[in-house]
Amino acid sequence: MPNPDQDLQAPCAAGAFPLTGAWLDALIQHAPVGIAVIDLSGKYLSVNPAYCELYGYRAAEMLGNSFLMVFAPEQREPVLQRHQRFLSKGSELKGEWDVVNRDGKLLRVLSESVAVRGADGQMSRLVYVLDITARSRAEHAKEESRRQVLSVMDALTAHICVLDEQGVIIKVNRAWREFAAANGGSAELCGEGKNYLDFCRQPLAFADAGALEFADKLTEVLAGRLQSFQVEYPCHSVQGPRWFLARVSRTQDVEPPRIVVAHDSVTELKLVQEALRRQEAELRDLAASVPGALFRLLVRPSGKIEFVYFSPGVRDLFGLSPEKACGDGRALLRCMAREYREACEASLRRAVASGQAWEQEVEVWVPEAGAGPKCLQIKATPKLTGPGECVLTGVLTDVSARKQAETALKASTESFRIFFETMPQGVVYHAASGQITAANPAACALLRLSLDQMLGKTPFDPGWRAIREDGSDFPAEQHPAMEALRTGQPVRQVVMGLCLPEGSLIWLQVNATPLFKQGLLTEAYTSFEDITELIRTRQELHRQASTDHLTGAANRRHFMERLQAEYGRIQRRPELCSCVVTLDLDHFKKINDGFGHAAGDAVLRHVTLLMRLGTRPLDVVGRLGGEEFALLLPDTSCEDAQVLAERLRLRIEQNPVQYRQTIIPVTVSIGISAILSSDANAELALSRSDQAMYAIKEHGRNGVSIA
Ligand SMILES: Nc1nc2c(ncn2[C@@H]2O[C@H](COP(=O)(O)OP(=O)(O)OP(=O)(O)O)[C@@H](O)[C@H]2O)c(=O)[nH]1
Numbered sequence: 001m002p003n004p005d006q007d008l009q010a011p012c013a014a015g016a017f018p019l020t021g022a023w024l025d026a027l028i029q030h031a032p033v034g035i036a037v038i039d040l041s042g043k044y045l046s047v048n049p050a051y052c053e054l055y056g057y058r059a060a061e062m063l064g065n066s067f068l069m070v071f072a073p074e075q076r077e078p079v080l081q082r083h084q085r086f087l088s089k090g091s092e093l094k095g096e097w098d099v100v101n102r103d104g105k106l107l108r109v110l111s112e113s114v115a116v117r118g119a120d121g122q123m124s125r126l127v128y129v130l131d132i133t134a135r136s137r138a139e140h141a142k143e144e145s146r147r148q149v150l151s152v153m154d155a156l157t158a159h160i161c162v163l164d165e166q167g168v169i170i171k172v173n174r175a176w177r178e179f180a181a182a183n184g185g186s187a188e189l190c191g192e193g194k195n196y197l198d199f200c201r202q203p204l205a206f207a208d209a210g211a212l213e214f215a216d217k218l219t220e221v222l223a224g225r226l227q228s229f230q231v232e233y234p235c236h237s238v239q240g241p242r243w244f245l246a247r248v249s250r251t252q253d254v255e256p257p258r259i260v261v262a263h264d265s266v267t268e269l270k271l272v273q274e275a276l277r278r279q280e281a282e283l284r285d286l287a288a289s290v291p292g293a294l295f296r297l298l299v300r301p302s303g304k305i306e307f308v309y310f311s312p313g314v315r316d317l318f319g320l321s322p323e324k325a326c327g328d329g330r331a332l333l334r335c336m337a338r339e340y341r342e343a344c345e346a347s348l349r350r351a352v353a354s355g356q357a358w359e360q361e362v363e364v365w366v367p368e369a370g371a372g373p374k375c376l377q378i379k380a381t382p383k384l385t386g387p388g389e390c391v392l393t394g395v396l397t398d399v400s401a402r403k404q405a406e407t408a409l410k411a412s413t414e415s416f417r418i419f420f421e422t423m424p425q426g427v428v429y430h431a432a433s434g435q436i437t438a439a440n441p442a443a444c445a446l447l448r449l450s451l452d453q454m455l456g457k458t459p460f461d462p463g464w465r466a467i468r469e470d471g472s473d474f475p476a477e478q479h480p481a482m483e484a485l486r487t488g489q490p491v492r493q494v495v496m497g498l499c500l501p502e503g504s505l506i507w508l509q510v511n512a513t514p515l516f517k518q519g520l521l522t523e524a525y526t527s528f529e530d531i532t533e534l535i536r537t538r539q540e541l542h543r544q545a546s547t548d549h550l551t552g553a554a555n556r557r558h559f560m561e562r563l564q565a566e567y568g569r570i571q572r573r574p575e576l577c578s579c580v581v582t583l584d585l586d587h588f589k590k591i592n593d594g595f596g597h598a599a600g601d602a603v604l605r606h607v608t609l610l611m612r613l614g615t616r617p618l619d620v621v622g623r624l625g626g627e628e629f630a631l632l633l634p635d636t637s638c639e640d641a642q643v644l645a646e647r648l649r650l651r652i653e654q655n656p657v658q659y660r661q662t663i664i665p666v667t668v669s670i671g672i673s674a675i676l677s678s679d680a681n682a683e684l685a686l687s688r689s690d691q692a693m694y695a696i697k698e699h700g701r702n703g704v705s706i707a
Pocket residue numbers: 550584585586587588589590592596597598599600601604625626627697
């Protein structure tokens with residue numbers, strides 16, 4: 001805007017214009033610009049057509065009226081003052097003004113004034129007015145647009161600069177300035193007025209070797225041979241990795257041409273891309289390491305099923321590449337028998353409808369992927385992705401081996417069950433506690449018990465009295481099952497007598513085997529068979545072999561065996577005391593001779609019976625030969641043995657043998673000896689008792705003597 005004060009200080013040039021009325025009128029009427037003459041008070045003295053047209057008034061409406069009519073009310077006072085100061089002091093008055101035309105429309109005018117003196121000698125102002133509204137608006141719009149461009153540029157996070165065709169930086173935005181300031185003072189090198197091309201050609205300008213390539217391409221754009229290009233480059237800082245995308249483009253339809261360079265940070269994008277790439281790589285590794293094949297399939301709203309992903313494992317399963325498997329779903333279906341296809345599709349539809357996992361086992365036949373049918377397990381999770389559209393992600397696993405094992409196991413289990421049920425041997429399973437968990441029918445039959453009566457019982461149950469072959473108790477903790485559970489070792493061929501609830505005694509041969517699960521001893525089973533007949537036969541044979549057939553007493557060999565065993569026991573435990581007794585019939589020859597040999601035999605049986613009756617079951621009554629007998633008295637002192645012998649002697653004496661009608665008196669001579677651990681052998685004790693017995697013979701017989 002012109003400075004009114006300055007304008008008014010200018011010297012008045014009114015005297016320099018020799019105007020006459022006619023000349024002035026002609027000038028005003030024909031001038032292409034608006035011209036008016038305004039007197040000191042502000043009244044129009046003259047207006048030309050162009051002036052009237054500019055403001056939209058007729059000349060009659062203006063002449064005689066104040067020129068302030070074309071100003072907005074708030075401008076009128078200062079405008080009038082300037083007008084009057086101009087005329088009173090004299091000067092040029094020019095500048096741009098905002099005025100208002102008759103329609104109230106705002107106009108921008110350029111005016112220039114000169115002071116002229118009229119014929120009456122009064123000073124008037126002659127003003128030339130040019131409508132510059134359009135130009136002003138255009139300039140304003142341009143300025144506005146420029147400001148907008150700059151503010152937009154400043155608002156952008158991209159670093160932007162505008163170059164001229166020589167590469168000189170005309171404008172940079174705020175981000176550019178800030179980045180330049182924050183990165184090693186490059187503001188001096190790439191600020192406004194600097195040549196950006198020169199900057200790019202410096203080593204380490206903003207990137208590495210890519211900078212030269214960038215500069216070359218920029219040169220092409222500057223020369224107009226390339227419209228635009230973009231290049232991504234790393235520009236890492238101490239704070240971390242950074243990447244930028246530089247975009248260069250040449251403006252079109254703008255003169256002179258401008259080149260816009262924008263550097264966008266794509267670090268975040270790059271990091272996300274990098275993370276995605278890593279994730280995808282991990283997923284690929286995972287997919288490759290998963291046995292079988294990962295897959296993803298899409299069920300369209302139309303019901304169409306499309307495989308959209310397969311991991312490379314599909315090649316092993318179907319002999320197809322992942323691409324082929326995705327592209328040709330039918331190739332997969334062709335590998336399935338019809339019933340599997342239908343079952344598979346039905347279960348898939350159910351999973352999609354319910355949102356539940358899709359699980360199915362199918363048998364496939366893939367000639368390309370090796371011989372024989374395969375059993376594949378499908379497991380997938382559905383996820384709705386849109387109305388009626390569902391994606392299922394899952395895994396296909398070859399479970400043929402497992403299936404075969406299951407089938408084999410099933411067959412084996414069935415075989416075992418049949419075997420278990422029908423085998424003649426009894427089989428009983430014991431838990432680690434010893435409790436019976438299973439028993440086969442043979443076991444029930446052998447033990448005369450129902451399954452219910454057996455389950456839960458242990459060898460410690462009082463109802464199970466077990467004995468050894470020698471008649472001694474078989475402790476429950478030594479039961480083969482308990483032995484196997486305790487030691488983890490199998491126990492073989494143990495003979496066990498079982499006193500059954502009904503009272504009978506059966507003999508079993510028992511084997512026990514520990515069973516392990518994952519290295520832990522969890523149970524044991526016993527198998528047994530009835531060997532009662534065998535044992536009885538054996539016992540009979542033994543009895544026969546060890547028994548004197550006439551009297552039923554132990555024969556000499558058996559008696560000596562028992563004496564030997566007792567001697568061994570005494571040697572092991574010298575604190576114990578056992579005795580051996582020798583008993584010889586007195587004058588037996590006379591009985592034979594007097595009553596006959598049969599009567600002698602009867603006497604021998606009679607004495608044996610009395611010996612049996614006078615001793616304990618664990619004592620051994622033996623016939624050593626002829627009319628000589630012996631007793632083995634375990635855990636018996638010499639005193640006790642003497643009492644027993646005396647009682648026996650008396651009983652024999654007082655109970656003569658009745659043979660037919662004959663009473664045959666019998667007496668015996670008895671010798672006693674302790675079995676000493678210090679003896680060199682078992683026979684020594686017998687020898688001492690013999691000597692004691694012979695001593696009695698020598699002293700009249702029918703007596704007892706201790707060695
Ligand atoms: N009836 C019978 N007699 C037998 C048997 N074995 C041996 N004898 C007889 O037993 C008799 C034993 O006689 P001796 O050795 O002289 O003894 P003893 O007559 O009892 O005289 P002392 O022993 O001195 O009192 C013999 O006559 C044998 O024949 C047998 O199994 N049955």
